[in-house]
Amino acid sequence: MGKRLDLTLRIWRQKNTNSSGEFVTYDLENVDVNASFLEMLDVLNEKLTLSGDEPVAFEHDCREGICGSCGAMVNGKAHGGEDKTTLCQLHMRHFKSGDVIVIEPFRAKALPVVKDLVVDRSALDRIIESGGYISVKTGSAPEANQILVKKDLADRAMDAASCIGCSACVAACPNASAMLFTSAKVVHLGSLPQGSTEAASRVINMVDEMKTNGFGNCSNEYLCEAACPKGIKVSNIAKMNQWYKQAMTNQPLSE
Amino acid sequence: MIKQYIQSQIGKKQLVAITGLALILFVMFHLSANLLLFLGPDYFNFFPELIHSTGIGLRVIESGLAAVFFLHIGLTVALVRQNRKARGQQYKSVDYSNRSIATRLMPYTGMILLLFLAIHINDFVLQDHSGVKSIVGGESLGLYGLVYNAFANPFRVGLYVLGVFSLGFHLSHGIQSVVQTLGYSHPKYTPIIKHMSRGLGVLVAVLFASIPFYFSYMNIVGCCYVS
Amino acid sequence: MSHKLNSKVPTGDIDKQWDSHRFNLKLINPSNRRKYRIIIVGTGLAGASAAASFAEMGYSVDVFCFQDSPRRAHSIAAQGGINAAKNYCNDGDSIYRLFHDTIKGGDFRARESNVYRLAQNSVNIIDQCVAQGVPFAREYGGHLANRSFGGAQVSRTFYAKGQTGQQLLLGAYSAMMKEVHRKRIRLHTKTEMLDLVLVDGKARGIITRHLETGKIEAHAAETVILATGGYSNVFFLSTNAKGCNVTATWRAHKKGAFFANPCFTQIHPTCIPVKGDYQSKLTLMSESLRNDGRVWVPKDKNDTRHPNDIPDAERYYYLEERYPSFGNLVPRDLASRNAKYVCDEGLGVGATGLAVYLDFADAIKRDGRSAIEQRYGNLFEIYERITGDDPYTQPMMIYPAVHYTMGGLWVDYNLMSTIPGLHVLGEANFSDHGANRLGASALMQGLSDGYFVAPYTVPDYLATTDLETVDTAHPEFVTAIQNCESRIEKLLSIKGDKTVDDFHRELGLIMWDKCGMSRSQSGLEEALDAVKNLEKEFWTRVNVPGSGEALNQSLEKAGRVADFFEFSKLKIQDALHRNESCGGHFREEYQSGDGEAVRDDANFRYVAAWELDPETGEEVLHKEPLEFPNAPLSTRSYK
Incomplete structure (x- = not known):
């Protein structure tokens, strides 16, 4: 005891x-x-x-x-x-x-x-639903080792993918923004070659869905990163900002 | 596409960043010009006279600057309003002790800046540069003279120091924020940029503030350029 | 074989069975598929992968989970990895070897044909997951990395940091959300299945309760798929999530689905020990720790010194002494049982005496702290966060805990239960792991069932079965709703003097003591009596506060615990009847002189499938004999 x-x-x-x-x-x-x-x-x-x-x-x-x-x-x-x-x-x-x-x-x-302390987080599922996936059907996958992934990008994808969707980032953000959550999924999938085909539409749709659900805007205070139990980095938000800009101006997304 | 971009959360924020960046560049230019004050009226008055001589060009620059400025403010107001709404019921117990003061005060330093700017434009832009207020020791010293006389008033000195420190605060968050919002991130350089952003904010504030203090001092000891 | 059990295992060479079977399965025309509604309960690996696959093919799918998001299903907690016979390491792996290892690891109590198919599908699973964006570990050249896991002699385990389960689930979840977006899947979160509804003897729907509104609803469909996981939480303390429960499968059992091998439970040897009576769950530390850690207890039971002060000569490295050739790396069940034995002898450490040391001092001395940090850094961090002790400077304390359940609803080769139209996937069925599951195989089975088995076999059922139109106005649904409502009313009306957790904790203790790591006839008989008495007490003394019309977490727990009571009696009965020791089932009467498990292949080489006789309320045993023409019976030895 x-x-x-x-x-x-x-x-x-x-x-x-x-x-x-x-x-x-x-x-x-x-x-x-x-x-x-x-x-x-x-x-x-x-x-x-x-x-x-x-x-x-x-x-x-x-x-x-x-x-x-x-x-x-x-x-x-x-x-x-x-x-x-x-x-x-x-x-x-x-x-x-x-x-x-x-x-x-x-x-x-x-x-x-x-x-009491229970909140409805279905908004996060709706953000994923709007584009947080790779459109591959069961059975249509190529042999796994045909898709080579650079180790640094694989590591970046893994770090971003660690998000557990707890919504602490939203809770800690002074603006109740879901940028860290959304960017984690955008960067996870967009960093991988298999996810890059849809990366432009993904980032546009997911960012749009955040707004539809009434989340606030990022004011670069980084309290989300401090609150994240999985150590998701705000560099993901920067990457999402960059990709969003590129997607909206029909430029190729940078790595 | 442009409409969607402007309506989007990231698009708005990026426009705030881009206009902010333009304003930062203007501030840098303004500061460099200001520093010529230390060299005396002959050096300093060169610039305003050159600009005024462009005639219509001046109007274009001024309206461009005003457009950028009001876009920056307008979009920010829209973002802040959305942010206020996004929380819904406010926290009763939230602990923001690890929030940076500069960031927290962004909307307020912004508002002080707006007020300050109005006073500043009234003081120096709307005045006749060769009018009564520019006369030092019986001779018009142009804009230099306006500045000299303006800071004879300790109240105005205080107001300007407050104004430029708000600017410094605003920039210390703003510069690194621009970099993040436009999507540049690097494991090594981002932390350096954050430090630089803070450093630059302080530097801009100190350099700008040195001018009212300098002229306040000059007013007491007497101007060396007056024969 | 009992005439009621038809395993539908195809004939022919084992490596051709699945191919020929698939060819013989009937198909449904793509334009007709949307007319078929498929209910899937559970959104773990099996449920989510099946939901995505069916929706992609064009079926109308309804998915249910009790969590607030399908991404939180307990598959997420699997740490180690997922096996696949890719042989990327060129170290002798093959489909046949994975099949053989799984059969042997299951102590020859699994169906050969199913396990072979699992090994075949393992290869496609990795392809599928990579294509979905699962961030598996990679080599510098960009190829996938592998490691050896759980004592396997080949490196066939794929992993994503220590979060393989989470990443695989997020892959399946995102595939599913893609179909939610296309409106092929209707997602019902916070919705718990309370009962299965049969019409004309076929599974045609379920009754659910919405956990936030309390609304009881009926849902009709052409077929029902259960992917609702295992029953580890009958022990109260386990490594399972708090919400994991047996209700869905147990309700199906009460409607006629046979329950197979309920006594098979896996105990994981390296968990963080219980600290006090407030404890709500146990946390697993990866098995890989035993690669470098040495397990020991003090030789003197009265030794109260700090472990660092006990000299080597006074330490009992019991695994190394008892199993000189495998030492600390003996299989899970042996490591677990031996920990229990030394603690039973009074040699256990820690405040409760129910823990043993796992010591890294020698490994740190040998390889340096940084090497150990690199290998186990995150595990050491977890340990320190939970216990407040630093495993770099003093030994960890570990103790076994319930981790996985191999038993489940009996299914045929098509994964259909004895109720026509009720399919069961993943941990909820009994099919692939026999009496013991190998590390990194649970994820493989869930995804194999969901991506690559059910999508072939379920349409065959739909194509070959006469299904009249049924909606929720059917009397069977109406009656089922009434039954669920009156049960809830009953639970709420008792308002006794003990909480649901009080009862669950007591039930768990009985099960852990008498039907856990080591079982005996007398112990099991005592347990059966004790459970019956406690169950009676539950229905007279439980206090479920609040009402049924809102979020009421006590009520949710009460319904689940009531089902655990009923289930635990069958579990004990199964353990009592199986007079042998095999895999996770160890009967003290059936061991060799040196404490090894003694299997009885002559009398117990079968799947025990229990049928609840609705007339008498008795459980009736049916046997599915097991043959091993491709993986000859052998006895394991780790001496």
Whole structure:
């Protein structure tokens, strides 16, 4: 058993999308420092259930930092602000007894609150739907090693592809922009020879879809990069800007 | 295509960047011309007189500059309005402590600049360059004289220092932002550009600010060019 | 073979079976395809790849997932890689070798024909994924890179950093989203399947609950495909995502689909140990760690010293001592079981005594810290993030955890269950891994089923079956909706004094203790009683707060746990009946003098497929005998 913490939690409670929410304060004692942040919320929810209250709704699934389900603003920082850490991988040893922890959902007009800390991120799926793919049908692929990919481009594609779609970038951006998310997919696919054929239409359509969904604009503050649990770089945004400009002026996209 | 580009999020931003870049170049030119003030009226007045002698050319340059300027502002206002709407319900607890101050203040430094520019144009552009306000020691020193007399007023000195520091702040974010928005990124050079952007912002502010201070000092000790 | 089981395995040479079978399958004219609606439940590798493939061919597809985005299905968590018999390394690999390794690795409890087809398809999977933009690791020349994985003697594993599962899923997901864009696929996220609906004995639809609105809905189709994953979460603590559940397959079982080999569970030896009673899930550390790490416990059970202070002579390197030739690289089940044995002897370490050390000190001394950092840097980082301990300066602590389930709904060679029109893909079926799955093979199976098997076999069912028009007004749908609603009402009405997690945790402990790494008749019998009692208690004392008309995560969990209760009884029954030790199923009564598993090929060389008798409520055993003409039976030895 590890050390124990006594905490005060201020959690955003909201019944559904249409209702207005508010912060509710809970005291939680005896939290093990080895517990993860979500496990701490589990403990709270068990307590709430048995006392006849409704547990706090929060999204989660794999709890190992890869599915991208979890996320909330913890003390004003997306995922709690630890470097490259999702909320499920944030551990209570980063807090101390007596701390007041403020927990608020990710906020953006494009990501409306569903309940408590759960937000609707289907806008991100719609951005992918608008062009985040390579149009190859099952069965029509050539032999894999016929497509050679330069190692630096393969590495760039891999780094961009690490995005888990958690929306922390949107949450952390002062303008609720989805540029980091969108650029990660644009650069992942556009860096590869098999994805370059559609790269121009892809970047145009995906950028357009961002706006349709009501995301804000990039103001180059790079808070998205700081909040990203997978270390996606804003150089992807620069690359997307460049490709967008080239695509709109019918120039070939640079590498 | 052009319409789609202007309506798009990236297109707007890139136009802001391009117009911003043009304004940066203008500011650099303006600054170099300003530095001639230190060499005295003979050197400094050469430029304004040359420009005025072009007649219609001056009007073209001025309206071009104004168009760029208002495009820069107009598009920015459109972007900022979209950004304000994009959050929806505001955060109650957000921690922006790692946000750079220059970036955060962009819209505000921009607004101060706009005000400052109005005053600045009224002070130096709309005045008669050989009028009463240009007379120093009984002799008209042209635009140089206007500048000399303007900074006799410590209130104006303060106003100009505030104005040029807003400009410096604005540029310190703006220069690296232009590079990012137009899509240039390099693992080695991008961080250097960010530092340079900041450095350049400070340099521009300091150099511009040196002028009101210099003339304020000159007003106290007396102008050396007056016989 | 039981007369109720027809595996439809083609005759002839094994390497020609799939080709000749494919030729014999009936086709549907492209212009008619859109008239056929196909329901796919689950958007992991199998579900997403099948959805994309069917939509591309022109079928009307409805896809369901309980996650808020199909990209979050649990395939995403697979780290290691995906096998394929490409033989890019020229090191002796072939389709036949991959087939042989998989059959042997499964301890001769899988169907030869299916496994051979899997090995054949593996080659096309890599092509398909590369074309979709999956960023596999590459050599400097631009060619694909391979590594050896999980003790394989050839380098046939393709990988994308430590995120192969994620990248493959994003490939399948994007292929699917492309079809959502073309309006060929209707995507239903946050929608959980509650029941399967049969009309005239054929699978014709499902009942779902929308998790945000609570709305119960019926969906009709010409065929239903389940790709809903495994049942590891019956143990509460596993490496599976929290949402993984048995509900879809269990509901299908209750409607007549046979459940095959439910006792086969894979335990992964290198997971981060349980720290306390708040623990909600276990995290897997890649098996590759055992390449350089040495596993040990203190020789003295009362040794409370810091591991760094225990001298070499007082450490028990039990794997190296017991298996001198394979040492720390013995297969997953042996490594897991031995960890349990030393902990049972009281030699376990850590606060709970349920952990062993995995020590890199010698490797760091030998190869230098930077070499180890390069090989395992990201894993060490994960470990430190979770435990707060630095594995560079002190040994890691590890313990086995449930990781994958080989059992699942019984399917024939066409991946159709015993219910006509119900197809089952990926981990949800039983088909390809026998009693034990090899590393980097799960991803391969999911994609093989979805891209390259179901797209051929499902149309054959549609083309050869008389399917009358059915819509959701049909009485079968109406009744099924009522049943789902009354079950939800029941769960909500109990308002007892224990939470759903309380029950799930208790169930998990029983299953882990008695039906986990090592099983015995008496233990299993005790477990069966304990589960029955706990289940009774569940239905009288569970507290599910809130209502059914909104997002209610407790209610979601309660429905899943109720199904885990029912399922766990069958799992125990299957483990009880299988009087042998094979693969992931180890019965203490059936071991050699030195603790090796003893398989009983004479009596248990079959697939155990269980049918729920609707009259009596009893589970009836049907046997599908297994033949191994191409991969002769052998006994493994790692001494």
